[in-house]
Amino acid sequence: MTRAFQETALAADIAAGLARVGTLFDSQLSSVFPAVNELCRYVERYRGKMLRPTLVLVSGLAFTDDGEPLRAEHDIVAATVEMIHMATLVHDDVLDEAAVRRRGETVNFLRGNETAVMLGDYLISNAFHLCSRAGNPALNLRLGEVTNTLCEGELVQLSRRHDLTLDEHTYFEILRRKTAVLVGASCELGTMLANGSAAEVAAMRAFGEHLGIAFQIQDDLLDLLGDEATVGKSIGRDLEKGKLTLPMILHIAGSSGSLRVAAMDAIEAKDGASLRRVLARSGSIDAAREKAISIVEEAKALLPATKRAHSRELLLELADRVVARNH
Amino acid sequence: MTRAFQETALAADIAAGLARVGTLFDSQLSSVFPAVNELCRYVERYRGKMLRPTLVLVSGLAFTDDGEPLRAEHDIVAATVEMIHMATLVHDDVLDEAAVRRRGETVNFLRGNETAVMLGDYLISNAFHLCSRAGNPALNLRLGEVTNTLCEGELVQLSRRHDLTLDEHTYFEILRRKTAVLVGASCELGTMLANGSAAEVAAMRAFGEHLGIAFQIQDDLLDLLGDEATVGKSIGRDLEKGKLTLPMILHIAGSSGSLRVAAMDAIEAKDGASLRRVLARSGSIDAAREKAISIVEEAKALLPATKRAHSRELLLELADRVVARNH
Numbered sequence: 001m002t003r004a005f006q007e008t009a010l011a012a013d014i015a016a017g018l019a020r021v022g023t024l025f026d027s028q029l030s031s032v033f034p035a036v037n038e039l040c041r042y043v044e045r046y047r048g049k050m051l052r053p054t055l056v057l058v059s060g061l062a063f064t065d066d067g068e069p070l071r072a073e074h075d076i077v078a079a080t081v082e083m084i085h086m087a088t089l090v091h092d093d094v095l096d097e098a099a100v101r102r103r104g105e106t107v108n109f110l111r112g113n114e115t116a117v118m119l120g121d122y123l124i125s126n127a128f129h130l131c132s133r134a135g136n137p138a139l140n141l142r143l144g145e146v147t148n149t150l151c152e153g154e155l156v157q158l159s160r161r162h163d164l165t166l167d168e169h170t171y172f173e174i175l176r177r178k179t180a181v182l183v184g185a186s187c188e189l190g191t192m193l194a195n196g197s198a199a200e201v202a203a204m205r206a207f208g209e210h211l212g213i214a215f216q217i218q219d220d221l222l223d224l225l226g227d228e229a230t231v232g233k234s235i236g237r238d239l240e241k242g243k244l245t246l247p248m249i250l251h252i253a254g255s256s257g258s259l260r261v262a263a264m265d266a267i268e269a270k271d272g273a274s275l276r277r278v279l280a281r282s283g284s285i286d287a288a289r290e291k292a293i294s295i296v297e298e299a300k301a302l303l304p305a306t307k308r309a310h311s312r313e314l315l316l317e318l319a320d321r322v323v324a325r326n327h
Numbered sequence: 328m329t330r331a332f333q334e335t336a337l338a339a340d341i342a343a344g345l346a347r348v349g350t351l352f353d354s355q356l357s358s359v360f361p362a363v364n365e366l367c368r369y370v371e372r373y374r375g376k377m378l379r380p381t382l383v384l385v386s387g388l389a390f391t392d393d394g395e396p397l398r399a400e401h402d403i404v405a406a407t408v409e410m411i412h413m414a415t416l417v418h419d420d421v422l423d424e425a426a427v428r429r430r431g432e433t434v435n436f437l438r439g440n441e442t443a444v445m446l447g448d449y450l451i452s453n454a455f456h457l458c459s460r461a462g463n464p465a466l467n468l469r470l471g472e473v474t475n476t477l478c479e480g481e482l483v484q485l486s487r488r489h490d491l492t493l494d495e496h497t498y499f500e501i502l503r504r505k506t507a508v509l510v511g512a513s514c515e516l517g518t519m520l521a522n523g524s525a526a527e528v529a530a531m532r533a534f535g536e537h538l539g540i541a542f543q544i545q546d547d548l549l550d551l552l553g554d555e556a557t558v559g560k561s562i563g564r565d566l567e568k569g570k571l572t573l574p575m576i577l578h579i580a581g582s583s584g585s586l587r588v589a590a591m592d593a594i595e596a597k598d599g600a601s602l603r604r605v606l607a608r609s610g611s612i613d614a615a616r617e618k619a620i621s622i623v624e625e626a627k628a629l630l631p632a633t634k635r636a637h638s639r640e641l642l643l644e645l646a647d648r649v650v651a652r653n654h
Contacts, residue, residue: 031479032479033479033482033483033486035482035483035486036479036482036483039482091444091445091448094440094441094444095441095444095445113421113440114421114422114485115482115485115486117418117421117422117444117447118418118422118478118481118482118485119482120444120448121418121447121448121451121474121478121481122475122478122479122482124448124451124452125451125471125474125475125477125478126471126475128455128467128471128474129468129471129472129474129475130471131467131471132464132467132468132471133468135464135468136464137459137462137463137464137467140455140458140459140464140467141456141459141460141462144452144453144455144456144457144458144459145456147448147452147455147456148449148452148453148456150452151445151448151449151452152358152359152360152363152449154445154448155360155362155363155366155442155445155446155449156360156362156363158441158442158445159362159442
């Protein structure tokens, strides 16, 4: 966030909102069992960018009159989407056999897959319970739909591991489901709870889904190109687990002859250095990066007029940060 | 079910209800992705006793006037509790590294832990989504509470694996959470949706929780004593995974000297044959069996008066079957 931003009243609103969300998050997970609390305290370390709750709050403020507060349901939805996200991180690390997340050891690495599976379940269950506390059936229905879609995305991705015929269309459909719908729902529900119009709700949802897709492309690029010290989590997992990502898909579709074969061989041999070299040579890494940037530009163009100019600026800045980040 | 029972109008009502629940269950899980549908068709084989949905429907009929139908919400809750149960089976098989369930290979055995984790998540998510379709926030809130409790039970059990100091009190607390609350909620919500009084709802919940505890003791006895061909699933998992169950706990607490040491050695060595021999000698297996039977008797004594005599008889019979079963 730029210096100027941090000084606005809006930034103060968001910071105060995120603090409330953090408190709600912690109190929802508190258990009578010390063993459960210890695990929850551990995964709370995973809370990093808080992108999804931030989007709920900023989207809410964007359609709320100046000086009016957000609704209590905004905090509940913000904590719920973060809890859903956290559950997916815990189970993803099991799926990816990842050992490092947010510069610390993952739950599966530290406590074994069994505890990680059950802790993820505890987070999912608490997310739904927390959401139910709002007493608004529309929220439960929508978030249930979102998590169904998310799991379908993960299942389809699993079914296509080690499949060199995965095409760009299917890759984007997987991304939309496993990442973008939850980011889209964060913007959508924040707007809906602020009584945004149907058109505003739809536009904000589309804005969020675009952001989610660009976010995941950037994540995949960091997994391919980043180093663990900077990214702060296990990298090279996609190659290790046979997950084709955009630069690989663009390369296989767009090249031929020995260049194409070299990439496919490197993927099958899980040889990251050779793969990066050949993808750079064909320009596929740059092409994937440009694709992410152009999706962010589309997102920004989708952003509707808001009641507060500042929240619109913040949404635009959040969009840019999705592709500018290196962790 | 006795022959006489099958001929009652009530039995016909239950059979028709379970058929509706099966249809609802299948339609909820249907996906646009063939890979997802194939997995769901596979786990539908796990549907066996249908104890939980049966309890929702019978509890509902018990407090509904003769000739009056159940509410649509009864079917939704019945399918939801079965879906939650199914999700726990899929994840339990991952935790237990079990290869066989319902006489077939488990998802984790056939497709790997990763797919089993994600399929379990898909089932949990769909359970909450299905429940949300009723548009009744009280149902979501209660079932969210139930699954939180369930996960806590599993997490505490995991944290106490290979712990020979596990006492009877903690064992029962784990059982209550991981198994009994869902069975109790099945009876409770079935009664509540039929507009049972607060006292009737509470009594039915207590009846169900007692049943759930007895059910789990019987499950643990089958895991210790049964053979895979009869039980139809991987057995000996508790010993393999360091889970102390009631006969072991009663033995360790009630015996001394070489008899006590022999059991502890057999547990640590995962030597099922020796363990069964020593537990039989101390009478701990019989004591656990008697405990389950006495909990079923307590359950039956808790059963309130119902509007239909037949549904009360059926509930009593279901209670007896919990401990009479060998699979």
